[in-house]
Amino acid sequence: MTHYENNTIVLAKHPEGPLQLSDFRNQTTSVRALEPGEFLIANQWLSLDPYIRSRLNYSTDYVSSVQCGDVIAGETVGVVVASRNPNFNKGDKVFAYSGWQQYHISNERDFIVHTLPQVDLPDTVFLNTVGTPGRTAYFGMTRIAKPQAGETLVVSAASGAVGSTVGQIGKMAGCRVVGIAGSEKKCRYVVDELGFDICINYHDSDFKHQLRRACPAGVDIYFENVGGRISVLVAQLLNDGARVPVCGNAANYDRASEIAASSPADFFSSLPNPPANRFFLVTEWFKDYPESDAWLINALRDGKLKYRETIVDGLEKAPQAFIDLLNARHFGKQIVKIK
Numbered sequence: 001m002t003h004y005e006n007n008t009i010v011l012a013k014h015p016e017g018p019l020q021l022s023d024f025r026n027q028t029t030s031v032r033a034l035e036p037g038e039f040l041i042a043n044q045w046l047s048l049d050p051y052i053r054s055r056l057n058y059s060t061d062y063v064s065s066v067q068c069g070d071v072i073a074g075e076t077v078g079v080v081v082a083s084r085n086p087n088f089n090k091g092d093k094v095f096a097y098s099g100w101q102q103y104h105i106s107n108e109r110d111f112i113v114h115t116l117p118q119v120d121l122p123d124t125v126f127l128n129t130v131g132t133p134g135r136t137a138y139f140g141m142t143r144i145a146k147p148q149a150g151e152t153l154v155v156s157a158a159s160g161a162v163g164s165t166v167g168q169i170g171k172m173a174g175c176r177v178v179g180i181a182g183s184e185k186k187c188r189y190v191v192d193e194l195g196f197d198i199c200i201n202y203h204d205s206d207f208k209h210q211l212r213r214a215c216p217a218g219v220d221i222y223f224e225n226v227g228g229r230i231s232v233l234v235a236q237l238l239n240d241g242a243r244v245p246v247c248g249n250a251a252n253y254d255r256a257s258e259i260a261a262s263s264p265a266d267f268f269s270s271l272p273n274p275p276a277n278r279f280f281l282v283t284e285w286f287k288d289y290p291e292s293d294a295w296l297i298n299a300l301r302d303g304k305l306k307y308r309e310t311i312v313d314g315l316e317k318a319p320q321a322f323i324d325l326l327n328a329r330h331f332g333k334q335i336v337k338i339k
């Protein structure tokens with residue numbers, strides 16, 4: 001096999017507060033020879049996802065943590081460059097959990113590794129609208145929120161990869177869709193490009209009053225992506241029979257222990273008249289991914305779903321891009337192009 005040098009980014013130390021560049025380290029290793037059943041992926045695109053921050057803590061109740069010296073976890077799209085597996089051939093484009101590295105040795109036991117479907121869509125959508133964020137929106141809406149025409153849906157992190165898809169699905173279902181985002185530019189995009197009815201900037205001093213005015217008939221569905229103060233304000237507007245799919249807690253990820261922050265599910269359950277709410281992981285519907293993928297691909301090709309990406313060029317820029325993502329300096333889905 002050709003000799004490959006693998007540029008990787010590993011965890012130098014568990015963060016002791018907000019993530020720092022010094023928490024990461026670049027490391028170069030040689031790629032070993034393939035065993036029977038294995039194939040080598042040259043990664044081309046890396047997805048940066050807020051929840052990965054929780055995995056960098058020493059321990060977490062979300063998913064198992066990344067240990068010091070481990071390659072940072074992450075979803076990738078790449079191309080097979082060598083193979084000893086009859087089902088993965090040189091030249092195949094594949095999705096895998098390769099992590100923050102140039103090359104990844106995979107086999108069929110690797111979690112969720114699969115070849116990309118042959119469709120006329122850019123490869124990056126498989127990290128975005130037809131990947132984890134899109135599926136999360138699809139299952140959170142169809143399996144938990146179950147929107148009805150005429151209902152009011154509020155979505156936090158509305159310009160992000162998950163929230164933007166949630167709101168567009170809500171519009172297709174006939175809901176009044178109220179987005180919440182962190183800048184005027186993001187709010188304009190959410191209304192003008194994605195078709196939400198209204199979007200409110202949570203940094204505005206009168207955010208609470210704007211939110212109340214935007215929901216004159218109360219809130220039937222709150223799609224929770226962030227937690228914190230926004231949950232408290234939306235909770236005051238929930239109608240009887242409201243549903244709250246608890247998808248994420250982004251306001252609380254960038255700290256040394258997420259456990260210290262109250263989880264949105266605990267908060268909503270503690271209300272005097274609690275809405276139907278539960279934390280979910282998209283992988284609960286793993287066996288139904290063919291259903292979500294077919295729906296999301298069709299909606300994209302029909303122009304019914306739109307998305308936006310921020311792409312940085314070069315694996316070495318991933319740590320800064322991830323810090324920027326945690327501070328909401330990105331716009332849409334954050335992706336790294338690996339040289």
Ligand SMILES: NC(=O)c1ccc[n+]([C@@H]2O[C@H](COP(=O)([O-])OP(=O)(O)OC[C@H]3O[C@@H](n4cnc5c(N)ncnc54)[C@H](OP(=O)(O)O)[C@@H]3O)[C@@H](O)[C@H]2O)c1
Pocket residue numbers: 049050051132133136156157158159160161162163180181182183186202225226228230246247248249250251252280281282283325328329330332333334
């Ligand atoms: N449950 C699952 O299986 C699953 C799967 C995938 C993702 N998720 C979760 O879904 C959520 C959205 O993911 P994404 O990839 O689409 O991320 P994203 O929306 O691109 O990024 C997170 C956003 O959260 C918002 N945010 C952060 N701190 C906030 C605060 N204090 N108050 C209000 N908003 C705040 C920011 O929005 P602005 O940019 O508008 O400021 C930020 O951009 C995340 O919580 C993620 O962990 C869950």
